[in-house]
Amino acid sequence: MNYMDMYKRWLNFDEDTKNELLNLDEKEIKERFYKELEFGTGGLRGIIGAGTNRMNVYTVRKVTQGLANYIKNKGIENASVAIAYDSRKFSDRFAKEAALVLNANGIKTYMYKELRPTPMLSFAVRYLKTTAGIVITASHNPKEYNGYKVYWSDGGQITEEHAEGILKEISKVDYDDILTMDFEKAVDLGLFNYIDDEVETAYINLVKGLTVNKDIVEKAKNDLKIIYTPLHGTGNKPVRRVLEEIGYKNVYIVKEQENPDPNFSTVKYPNPEEHEVFKRAIEMAKELEADLIIGTDPDCDRVGVVVKNKEGEYIVLTGNQTGALLTHYILENLKTTGRMPKNPVVIKTIVTTEMARRIAKSYEVEVIDVLTGFKYIGEKIKEFEEKQSKDFVFGFEESYGYLSGTFVRDKDGVIASMLICEMAAFYKLKGMTLYEGLISLYEKYGYFKEDLKSITLEGIEGSQRIKEIMDMLRNNPPKEIAEIKVREVKDYLKGINDLPKSNVIQLVLDDDSIITARPSGTEPKIKFYFAARGKSYKDTEERLEKIKMEFLRLTI
Known part of the structure; x- marks a missing residue:
């Protein structure tokens, strides 16, 4: 049945559907039914x-x-x-x-x-x-x-x-x-x-049980100032309940973004990866001199974090930065409290910061890479349990998804919010902000910086363009980028390191910079991930920007 025949069939479904469809031009009809x-x-x-x-x-x-x-x-x-x-x-x-x-x-x-x-x-x-x-x-x-x-x-x-x-x-x-x-x-x-309700209570209790170091929470719960925004989504009740039951006394909610709203009326996109969603929260933080801002997306599986830098400005952390901080915090406290499991493993995706590997190595903890998508982290947890082979400690991806514990098998914004608050308390007791904690990790493990360029290409023509870009990178990749030789081309469609086959191309440069191209599985987008390492923050930033600009010039 062609798209026009299907369109005519849908005209008979119900009156509202019919009225909506009768108002469409032929191009829109094709887009909806092709x-x-x-x-x-x-x-x-x-x-x-x-x-x-x-x-x-x-x-x-x-x-x-x-x-x-x-x-x-x-x-x-x-x-x-x-x-x-x-x-x-x-x-x-x-x-x-x-x-x-x-x-x-x-x-x-x-x-x-x-x-x-x-x-x-x-x-x-x-x-x-x-x-x-x-x-x-x-x-x-x-x-x-x-x-x-x-x-x-x-x-x-x-x-x-x-x-x-x-x-x-x-x-x-x-x-x-x-x-x-x-x-x-x-x-x-x-x-x-x-x-x-017992199901939710059981969940909340298990989340609270993931507290890494109760002494830290006990010492800081009366002083730590937290601002939270659920961005009009589902996180409001469970996140607040966990933080309240743990004992944090100074949790402030962004009122304009507190209640569910299908129009997400205060933001353009309800995404904690977008800096602008924190505009009101940052205003509140300045008024209250808050230590930390956290924001969860509409279905509360992702978390964004905003912290104060040395100049007193509030900085939005990337998912990689928050993930690296959490990896260090969890491993450090498991070690100091003598609770490190026998075969500890951290899991990250192939486009997530290599800084996590550096940190984990210093604690003699293995890091396993999986394909992009938190479902692959969930699959590994299941595999570990079935084989009784390894102990899952922490998993994260660059797109603001984190998980500790095994009673949930997807990224969890409630768990992550609790751990981020505890981590902020840990650094506050040291007289440091979370941002200063991040800088201390850079100084110890090296300077890493990552970026993502997501390009929307909608409709039939967009799908074709995405295919052309991936075909070019697969069959005729650039020999060098920004005067740095491309050392290796990884085509995950062929299967790499026993990972499932996936339409992903990764270019590894001679200076260990990495560029990854991946069409989105859920949106009309192609995503380019960039990662660089350097001798200083400025050097790393400049290197990353140069690679990014040159690659996009060659590709788009």
């Missing part, structure tokens, strides 16, 4: 609206029917699915629609009563021992987007194997094949259930 939203290990993510290439009730139902068929075909007895959702437009409706499709297929569902962080979905899957999990979220994307992520019984995002199996089932589903049922009937039959 393909279906792509489903992969990251689930679905797309602009909200009518059409096969958009997020709406019908695409949610179709994917859920495919998931239901996949679960049923596996012959799993008493199958069940946990469900959570964020503050985005239609998130609550999409969550309930997904539940009712599963219920109509005889699969029990357990849904949070109100919006909750993505990591709490991962926890609920494990705690309730469900077959799978669904979270309705588009993470830190603009307000026009929503998404649908699937988790498996271990609490981690689905692997390639599951994603391929589910996609195969989705491709067989016609809209007429989709089952759904009345909400009241689903409740009466015991198929639709809300998640009890």
Whole structure:
């Protein structure tokens, strides 16, 4: 069926959908119907609206029917699915629609009563021992987007194997094949259930149990000044509850960003990687002379950190800087308190700072690299447990995702917020800011700097351009960049170091600088990651900028 035939079919779905579609020109019709939203290990993510290439009730139902068929075909007895959702437009409706499709297929569902962080979905899957999990979220994307992520019984995002199996089932589903049922009937039959408060309390208690050094918290909890912003998302209640129950007395909330808001009215993008989202928080910090600002994204799996430098200015740390600080803090305190496990391991992604490896090596701790995406860190934790081979200590990625503990299998903004506050307390007791702590690590382990250039290329033409860029780097890569020889070209599509095959190209230069190119799996973007090391902060910064500018000139 071509896109125009599918468009005409959708005109008969319901009156609201029909009215929306009748207002479109032919170019927009093609854009909405020339393909279906792509489903992969990251689930679905797309602009909200009518059409096969958009997020709406019908695409949610179709994917859920495919998931239901996949679960049923596996012959799993008493199958069940946990469900959570964020503050985005239609998130609550999409969550309930997904539940009712599963219920109509005889699969029990357990849904949070109100919006909750993505990591709490991962926890609920494990705690309730469900077959799978669904979270309705588009993470830190603009307000026009929503998404649908699937988790498996271990609490981690689905692997390639599951994603391929589910996609195969989705491709067989016609809209007429989709089952759904009345909400009241689903409740009466015991198929639709809300998640009890005990699940959240169990999660909160386990988070508090990840405190690295209780003495530090006890000494600093009355003096440390923390400003927190949930950026209109799901982090407000759980983050505040953890910090309050631990005992921090001076936690201030950015009121304008406290409550859920699908329009994210105070920010352009609700992303803690964007400096501008902290504008109001920084104003508050100056008024209150705060030690620390933390901000979580809408589904509270990422955390941004703002700290004061020597000049008294508030500086937004990168994900790599925060990750390096946390790696050092956790390992240092495990060592000094005599709690370092037998086979400790830190896990990072291939585009995450090499500074972590330097730090871990000084504590005789192994660092393992995985592909980009926190699901790969979750897979390693599962592997370690099954083989009883290694002890997971900490995992992080450059895009502001961190995890300690194993009761969650995804990056966790609640856990990370707690650890960052504790780490700030550690340095405050030394008479240092977190920024000064970072500088001390640079002086000890060397100067590292990283940057990311993300280029949006939307639509059919954008997809083709991304393919052309990757083909060029794969088949005809530059011999040198900024007068530095390209020493090695790593094509992860061929498989490297037993990692799954992935459309990623990495250029390693003679000075150990690294450039990585990777199309996004969930957005119409190609991402370029740059990493450099130098003799001083200024030298490293200049080297990185030179490499970045020359590479982009050659590529784009």
